Amino acid sequence: xxxxxxxxxxxxxxxxxxxxxxxxxxxxxxxxxxxxxxxxxxxxxxxxxxxxxxxxxxxxxxxxxxxxxxxxxxxxxxxxxxxxxxxxxxxxxxxxxxxxxxxxxxxxxxxxxxxxxxxxxxxxxxxxxxxxxxxxxxxxxxxxxxxxxxxxxxxxxxxxxxxxxxxxxxxxxxxxxxxxxxxxxxxxxxxxxxxxxxxxxxxxxxxxxxxxxxxxxxxxxxxxxxxxxxxxxxxxxxxxxxxxxxxxxxxxxxxxxxxxxxxxxxxxxxxxxxxxxxxxxxxxxxxxxxxxxxxxxxxxxxxxxxxxxxxxxxxxxxxxxxxxxxxxxxxxxxx
Numbered sequence: 372x373x374x375x376x377x378x379x380x381x382x383x384x385x386x387x388x389x390x391x392x393x394x395x396x397x398x399x400x401x402x403x404x405x406x407x408x409x410x411x412x413x414x415x416x417x418x419x420x421x422x423x424x425x426x427x428x429x430x431x432x433x434x435x436x437x438x439x440x441x442x443x444x445x446x447x448x449x450x451x452x453x454x455x456x457x458x459x460x461x462x463x464x465x466x467x468x469x470x471x472x473x474x475x476x477x478x479x480x481x482x483x484x485x486x487x488x489x490x491x492x493x494x495x496x497x498x499x500x501x502x503x504x505x506x507x508x509x510x511x512x513x514x515x516x517x518x519x520x521x522x523x524x525x526x527x528x529x530x531x532x533x534x535x536x537x538x539x540x541x542x543x544x545x546x547x548x549x550x551x552x553x554x555x556x557x558x559x560x561x562x563x564x565x566x567x568x569x570x571x572x573x574x575x576x577x578x579x580x581x582x583x584x585x586x587x588x589x590x591x592x593x594x595x596x597x598x599x600x601x602x603x604x605x606x607x608x609x610x611x612x613x614x615x616x617x618x619x620x621x622x623x624x625x626x627x628x629x630x631x632x633x634x635x636x637x638x639x640x641x642x643x644x645x646x647x648x649x650x651x652x653x654x655x656x657x658x659x660x661x662x663x664x665x666x667x668x669x670x671x672x673x674x675x676x677x678x679x680x681x682x683x684x685x686x687x688x689x690x691x692x693x694x695x696x697x698x699x700x701x702x703x704x705x706x
Contacts, residue, residue, distance in 0.1 A: 372457045374464060375491060376570060378476040379484050379539070380499035381532040383509035385552040388581070388603060389499055390476035392555075392563060395578035399570075400467035401474040407459055408475075408490075411452055412483040416445075452490045472570065481532045488544040495570055496545050498536065500640045501552035503529035503632065504625050504647075508611035519624045521681070530631050537636035551641050556603040579603070612650035622651075 376399065380386035394401025413420045415431030416438055423430075441447040464473040472495075480487055488496070506529055511522035540549055548569040555562045559579045567574050577583070582601025615621045634644045683689050 372453075372460060372491070372494065374472050375460055375494045376472050376474045376497065377480060377487065377491075377494065378474065378497045378499060379481050379536065380476075380478060381481055381501070381506055381528050381536075382478045383506045383513060383528070384478070384499050384501040385555065386476050386478055386499055389497070389550075389555065390474060391581035391584075392559070392578050392603070393497075393566065394474055395581045395584040396567065396572060396575050398471040398572055399474050400464060400470040400472065401476065402463070404477040404479075405459075405475060406477050406479060407456065408477065408487055409479045409483055411455065412486040416448055417486045417489075418483070449489050456490065471572070481536050484535060484539045485544070488539065492545050494545060496539075496547045497566055497569070498540055498547055498549045499552060499555075500536070500549070500642070502608075502611070502642055502647075502650075503533065503629070503637070503640070504615070505552075505608070505611045507625060507628060508614060509607075519621045523624050523628065527628055527631075530628060533632055533636045533640060537633070537639040540639050549641070553608050556605050556608065559603045609650040609653075612654045616651055616654040 376393070378386055378390055378393070380389070390401050393399050412418055415427060415434045419431045420427050438445055438448045443450070460473050460475070464470065467473070484496075507519075507522070507527070510526070510528055511517060511519045515522040515525070540547065546569075548566060550562055550566065560576055563576075563578055564574045580602045615625055629644075629647065637644050637647065683693065
């Protein structure tokens with residue numbers, strides 16, 4: 372299918388903002404994250420799941436044997452995957468009223484982008500990167516109420532995504548344009564024009580002010596900042612530096628995180644190790660702690676979830692009780 376655009380980026384990399392900017396073009400149809408590729412990637416041939424309501428180990432082995440005996444081998448398998456996705460994407464694009472492209476921005480695809488490129492080796496990939504510490508800081512503040520340690524235990528995003536995405540950028544198995552979050556928010560019109568040219572579309576400068584356009588709401592995506600603004604904002608670029616400069620514990624966590632990243636992967640991402648810490652050096656030792664964000668319903672929900680998760684983790688009794696409640700619910704809901 373020639374009418375697809377994939378935005379590949381980590382969670383908290385600015386991908387929702389970029390999706391809304393691109394979808395503000397008259398020929399690009401964007402929707403909330405569909406997550407239809409990730410399950411397909413883990414059916415057993417390309418990758419496997421760790422747990423499933425069937426024998427996933429046997430299924431994977433049997434699939435491999437079956438695919439190996441197909442006339443075209445794995446080429447036939449990826450064609451079948453493409454046919455499945457073509458129907459879903461194609462039918463959705465038909466509802467757009469004649470737009471040229473369907474845009475899928477699902478951050479989880481950053482971990483299966485090699486599979487996606489095998490299915491769609493000729494489609495358009497826009498790879499979005501952002502300073503890895505900025506990504507992690509945004510993740511910790513958005514979902515863990517600023518608890519870096521808990522966020523790091525739960526999901527060290529840069530460490531998981533950087534190797535896969537850097538490999539994709541190095542090998543270029545499909546048409547790719549690489550853009551950086553910091554450059555987009557500082558020069559949005561210029562960066563958008565590059566992307567529209569990549570897609571063989573005319574520049575529509577009004578797409579910069581994405582907040583003035585209608586967008587399909589609901590689904591997953593940035594729950595905090597994108598809806599507040601009508602266009603890209605620069606204040607988030609080095610916000611992380613002031614935060615960790617004022618907190619030695621947070622600084623230690625991100626230093627550990629960076630130490631586990633391959634310097635060559637950082638180079639490919641566009642954030643060389645030699646200059647990675649420059650924003651922190653600009654802040655210096657006299658940094659003041661950042662202001663606490665205002666409480667909202669969303670932040671209250673996140674504080675409650677993080678707090679309750681810690682209680683459950685430290686209490687065998689509550690953990691056991693929740694497991695019994697889950698079993699009881701499973702029995703009641705069983706067909």
